[in-house]
Amino acid sequence: MINAFRIARRELRGGLKGFRVFLACLALGVAAIAAVGSIASSVIAGLEEDGAILLGGDAALRMTHRDISPAERTWLEKSADVSRVVYLRSMARSDRTGKRSLVEMKMVDNAYPLFGALETSPAAPPTDLFAKRGGVWGAIADTALLKRLGIEIGGRVIIGDAVYEIRGTIDREPDRVSGARALQLGPRFMASAASVSDSKLVQPGSQVWYFYRIRLNDRDNLAAWKTDLDTSFPDAQWVVRDRGNASPVIKRFIDRTTLFMTLVGLTALLVGGVGVSNAVRDFLTGKMQTIATLKCIGASSGLIFGAYLIQVMAMALLGIAIGLLIGGLAPALLADLLRDALPLVARIGVYAQPLIVATAFGILTALAFSIWPIARACDLPAAGLFRDSIARFRGVPRWPFVVATVILLAALAVLAIETAFSRVVAIYFVAGSAVAMGLFAIAGILIARAAKLAGSVGGTGMRLALANLHRPGAPTGSVVMSLGLGLTVLVTVALIESNLGRQITKSLPERAPGYFFIDIQNDQVADFEKTVSEVAGFREMRRTPMLRGRVTRLNGETAKSENVAENGRWILRGDRGVTWARELPEGETIVAGDWWPVDYTGPQLVSLSANSAAALGLGIGDTITINILGRNVTGEIANLRDVRWGTLRMNFLFMFSPGVLENAPQTHLATVHADPEREAGIETAVAAAFPNVTTIRVRDVLETVNGFLGKLGLAIRMTAGIAIIAGTLVLAGAVAAGHRRRVYDSVVLKVLGATRRRIMGTLLLEYGLLGVITALIASVIGSFAAWAVVTKVMKFDFSFDPLAVVAAALIAIVVTLALGFYGTWRALGQKAAPLLRNE
């Protein structure tokens, strides 16, 4: 072992020559994984430390559509400070400009905020900002609302029947993430909860949420307080959340984003692994004479293996260290970006856990991909090493090395799965990567064999090109692998993006209505329908009753997240829209069971969307209990519907038969189709006649969703970029490895009378063939991966976009050709003599 170290130390004096791609590959992959982990850790640390600020209290109780009872409130105030916040969605109108905007209303009491500070411009205490002066309530809002309405601070807005004076704009709302809905469709509007009654917005069945934030007198006693709450009110319908889990939405978002980006980082590392393997093989090719000499003077294979493994791992540690440095500093480097992008304050720092994980990935990758070529070089007989370099690294090393490689690759897979937020996704990723790498390895072999079989097809150029693909020592395998993996990522991303874009720009507007109107009261329905249908440009209206409820029991058993499939847990997490109907809504189809008769009056029946029924493990004849306005309504599942969410129609997971819900306090939801150029008239007419009705412009929703998808697309592109850079690096490395020999070959051909055009033509054919075949295979694998992500993860319909694939494939071919040409052209323009002399 000492000898191995001694030899390694002496050899390392030669410096980093030949290890640049090796270092870059490892550093890039490790940096990506370390950066993603470090950023996630700093955000999660912020989430945990600021839990009470983000939640607005040590604990928060959420009630849907109805308030808590005075007795419950008294109980809460017994051991804590309590702040009540009411969330609604409504329309705000400027009394001066007449412009309107949907607003996300947050109506607070004097105790707000219990934690953190509300920052406004101008700065003032909330009580001053919200006080009623001269019959007018004070309010603050996002600057976006002021812009939309064309007003300044001091301007007035009318919401429902109440008039508000805008006294400031919101700079930072400490608990913004803890609202009633994850997706905000309009700017925030904040005012006193006491003004809600003036607005007359809250009617029976209105879409309103009541939040009770608690600051415990004994803040360390949270767990006991929660137990006490559960014991005191076992049947309460509130959803309780505490500071330890302040924002599950953000936490889930971070976890999912981290998972996705870590997997991309891992892809970069895997692609880099190919580069590591290539670099080690090229390094050893240059060391053949040394290895032969060492063997001749008595060094054992084991000693040589040790000496070169030490050298390679020393370089690997350097690459990993560079990656850790970049990754570890990422939160600090991106501090400004994080501050602007996140609703919370990330705790910038160096976090050990993600760095340890990244180090483990780096070491395992370096080992897994370098043992094979080192073992091969050391297994060759000394005499053979003195001969020419071809055919040196073919074949399989001795079995212990094969076993070691397999164990290391398995360890890499286990680490990827165990450290992932979602094991299922990680397992798919590992399996997908293994299959993709296997396919490209096979493809490399098949391309070489096919080239050999084709033999002397075509002219000299084609023959030389084909021959270059199957020569001993040809880089066909590593080029196909690196180009293939990089291109697979590119095709996958291109197709995902094209599908995301298509969802918004192509499929939705054709079928989507112009407006959604919510909170139409029962007694307004007739007038509303009349008003809307009389507006010029009106085409069609659909209306349905709308209630909200929480699933409480499945087949009589308490509904628990852990008892249902992962993709069904969101259904149990909060309130879901519920309706009742006599007839099957147009455009929906029954996939199991039968729709009830129009005049059905029997026991309560319920219709579920087929997908959610499957996710909840329910079928025809099972029962589901939904708590609506405090009352448990149980129905037997009569049929399952195929619900198409992408249509933006009124889609409901749960539809009850007429009966109980018919008489429950309810509002109505309507969709209206109108001529696009005249649809604004409908909005004006509704706003004038029904100030309590909230208008949602589908175009505004699409813009919001588009903005989100745009950011998502950017994140996908950026992270995929890392994997593609890694692929290009490896490809460049693979091409560069054979470059010197290629230039020499080209010069010899030139000596024999080949023109540059002819030599470049051969290169063009060779790399063109490689590029085209690899692009074809990568297109198939990439399309499959994109299909899986779009249909299984994003739950959209998949549409194959040949243009996106062709564009990605063309890029790959151009890159391959450019790299293949790099340097050769210049070398060919120079005199042959110096190269021939030096040989």
Added chain:
Amino acid sequence: MKDDNGIREPMVLLDGVELKLDSEAGSVNILKGINLEIAAGETVSVVGPSGSGKTSMMMLIGGLERQTGGRVQVAGHDLSTLDEDGLARFRRDNVGIVFQNFHLVPTMNAVENVAIPVELAGMDNAFDRARAALSSVGLEHRLSHYPGQLSGGEQQRVALARAIVAEPRLILADEPTGNLDGGTGDSVIELLFSLRAEHGATLILITHNPALAEQCGRVIDLQDGLIGSDRVVA
């Protein structure tokens, strides 16, 4: 070789040829004004101490190097008027070269190495000709071997086959036996002369071996970049 007026043109004409190469230590005058005429069909050996400019002169004649002064005319072509591709075509049509280090393409087997010049020249039956050429150098049993699988003598015989396969008018051989043992070297030289005679090509042979030099019809002795002597072998 005759021009349009029926006047016999030399195969090689060097007229005041100079070659100055720049190096880190300053520029070096390698050839200092060479005047030389070699007729078609002649066999000429070039001798002289190391560094006297023998290889440089051969590189100039083969269009692998460009003179810095004077004129180089080979097989009727003024090489200074040709660009790199023009020089490549000139070699393809006129010259066969044998190097001391063989310079075979390591990733091509013997028959492929030999077939290239024929293919480049656009002649028919490249592989048949290559096999015939390899057979003429006694390597018909090594057709599919790669250079790394051949001995030095075998590699040089492949190089020899490659040099003559396209039937060039000029064969340049730069110490073709320099890397071979005596016996092997002798057999390679024997082959070189017999093949040359068979094809009637002009041969320029660089060698350090006086006995080998004397086998040619003419011996040119280069000394420090100038022709020291130029004599016909009796």
